[in-house]
Amino acid sequence: QVRLVESGGGMVQAGASLNLSCVVSGGTFSPYAMAWFRQAPEKEREFVATIGWNTASIDYSDSVKGRFTISRDYTKSTVFLQMNNLQPEDTAVYYCARGRHGTSRHAAFYNDWGRGTQVTVSS
Secondary structure, eight states: OEEEEEEOEEEEEOOEEEEEEEEEEEOOOOOOEEEEEOOOOTOOOEEEEOOOOOOOEEOTTTTTTTEEEEETTTTTTTEEEEESOOOGGGGEEEEEEOOSSSSSSSGOOOOOOOOOOOEEOOO
């Protein structure tokens, strides 16, 4: 059974950086799309970024474009989310997800999810 485990979250001040990691085990890492979503307290889960199997297909939400970078390492079955210039509105639990062929901003496209890692940004 596939397992996704996120790490790298923490508490930082505004303007700081964090690099999230998500390791996929027990299943195939390629050629599936990988994505990051986040959920703030009392808010719905929202799309952050996605990367296709060939890394040519990358998409970001408007709120993180230019600040966050998604990447994947096939040798480590890991997807990363480099987050720069973090702001208090980035505070949320960040989830890693494995999807299908292609990419999507919709959570329903992704079949497998991790348990999340907390990111807290203070002003």
